[in-house]
Structure formats: C-alpha cells, structure tokens
Amino acid sequence: MTEWMLSKVGWQPPDSSGVLVHGGSLANLTALLAARARAFPSAWEQGTPAEAVILVPAGTHVSVARAASILGLGSRAVHPLPCDDLGRTRGERVAEAIxxxxxxxxxxxxxxxxxxxxxxxxxxxxxxxxxxxxxxRVWLHVDAAHGGSALLVPELRTLLRGIEQADSVTWDAHKMLRTSTLAAAVLIRRSEDLHHALRQSADYLFFNDARTGPDLMHCTVEGSKAELGLKIFLNLAWRGEQGLAAYVHGRHQAARTLWRMVSARNTFEALSEPESNLVCFRYADGNDPHSEVRHIAIRDRLMGQGTFHLASSLVRNRRWWRATVMSPASDQAIFTQLLDTLEIAYQEASY
Structure with a gap:
C-alpha cells in the first residue's frame, strides 16, 4: 500500500520508501527523525544540537511541536514562517526565513x-x-495528513503541485481514504533517509536471518502494530481508486456548496473560499465583545444535543466554526438545517 501511495506523490520504490504507522502524529515524528538524521548524522548517539530549529506555518498540527520536544529540540525550537492573513506560507519568503x-x-x-x-x-x-x-539544502516535510487524498482527483491535484519535490510526506488514510482509524503513511523520497531515521540495535529483534519480504520494524517508532496495510487494501479493493477519488471530489464539492450557502446569508461570514472539505465560518456579529465565548458555547451546545459536530479555529484573532464535510450524506438539506440551527442558537445566546 505504501508503494501505491508513493506513486500518487510521484515517487517510486526502491528509490523512495514509506511505512505505515498509527496516526499522523507518529508519521510527523518519523519524518522529522529522518530530517534530523540528514541534518545531524550523529544525533542518534550524541543528541540533537542546540542550534537545530524547525520552521512552520501558522496552523501547523500540534504534533510538530510535540515531535520537536520528543526529539530534544524543545518547543522553543519551532519558529514561524512568514504567512498571509489566512495562515498560508508566503513561498517567496521561505529562503529569506531560512x-x-x-x-x-x-x-x-x-x-x-x-x-x-x-x-x-x-x-x-x-x-x-x-x-x-x-x-x-533544507529538508521539506509536507503534512498532507488530511489533504493528501486530493492527489487522486485530477482537478484537485494542482493544489499539491510540487509535492514530489518534498523530502517527506505524511498522508492519513483514515482522513479522506475512508479507512477506519488509525492508518497513516510516512513517505520518504530517498529510501536511505528512512533507514537512517532510527539506528537502534537489538540482537533479539534485528539479525540477519534472510527473512522473506520487507522488514520495516527498524523504520518505525512502534514495535507491535495492527494490520494497517490490510485495512487500506481492503478499502481500496472494495471501492476502487476511482471510487475513492469520486468520494474526495464529492466532499470538496459539498464543502463549496456549504460555503456558497454561508455567503448567501447576511447573518454569517466565511473565512475564505474552501480549498478542501473544510469550511470556516462564523456569525456576523461585528465587534461583539462576547463573540468568542458565544461561538464556543454554541458549538458545545450543538455537540451536547448530538445534532451537529463543529470544530473551531482561531484565525485573524477571531473564533470561527469549522465544518469538516466528511459524510456522503451531508447535502444541501443538511447544510440548511445546520445554518438555521446556528442562527436560532446565536439569537438565543444573545439574550
């Protein structure tokens, strides 16, 4: 399965390699272990040098800062990249930041x-x-845990233009490949970098016994693992690549439908035109000093009622609801019900 995922990125074994792990957090950690081995070959024995830093855009997954601390850099070694007001990296300023x-x-x-x-x-x-x-000459890691599945859709693949030039990629199958939790891939452009990431020795595990098939245990943090590849394979075999691509494309289109519906109501404002199946929006309450508290309270209320599950993001120093359109059943009727429910809830919370 990792070979199939590698091919979607634009890489091929044996030059490139990958391994499945239990979640994107472990995938990001493994990728950064490989990056550390490239930058500091003696770090496995001597520790990570104090001058090591990681540059990240706004909104980077929490697992990156966690990985930095686990690797001995400390969270203070995680420095921000120049970003626009939506948190997207300003590509023309990355070289300057380095x-x-x-x-x-x-x-x-x-x-x-x-x-x-x-x-x-x-x-x-x-x-x-x-x-x-x-x-x-700096390692580039692409955290495509959520958005990597757009690689299956020709119309969406342009969102990931240049991903084949990265050094490593995280891609979660349990996000948009309809695979049950957990199943994530860490994909490495140069196979030797994956094999250098972890350099432990244990004669009760690693010995030259000419076993058949690949043995990737020395490439993962975990020892015992579930049948992660089997889960992805059965899902791919059942739905087919075209079926998975149709699902990804459909959820992207559904998110755009929700965005258009939000934009059509003067009671709401959208953060931006969606590029994935995530839509950030909020009640158009101007400079209401109680806005953040109300947005969080309404989110909690809907979840407590079991009606809608909204996430939340802080962007431009404002609180936004974040809808992740995953279910194939989510359609215009559901979105209408969601927006009607939010309007009533906010009006009630204002009194």
Missing part, C-alpha cells in the same frame, strides 16, 4: 508545509517552498 535563522547561528533542520492546514483547510504553495528548501 537565511535569517542561519545568520542567528541556528540551523534549520526542516521546513513544514501544510497540505492542507488543519485550522483552515487551505494549502501552502508547495512548489515555491520546495524551490527555496532545495536551494538552501
């Missing part, structure tokens, strides 16, 4: 790109970021 770190006596271990951002569903400019990282 150079500024070098001038300060630090070394950039990796640059993270969102594809898409968990807070907004928007994609970073991968091609521009890849060019900058290649010129500066």
């Amino acid at each position: 150079e500024l770190q070098h001038r300060a006596g630090r070394r950039v271990m990796a640059v993270i790109a969102n594809a898409c951002a968990p807070t907004t569903g928007l994609y970073d400019p991968l091609e521009a970021m890849a060019t900058a990282c290649r010129d500066k």
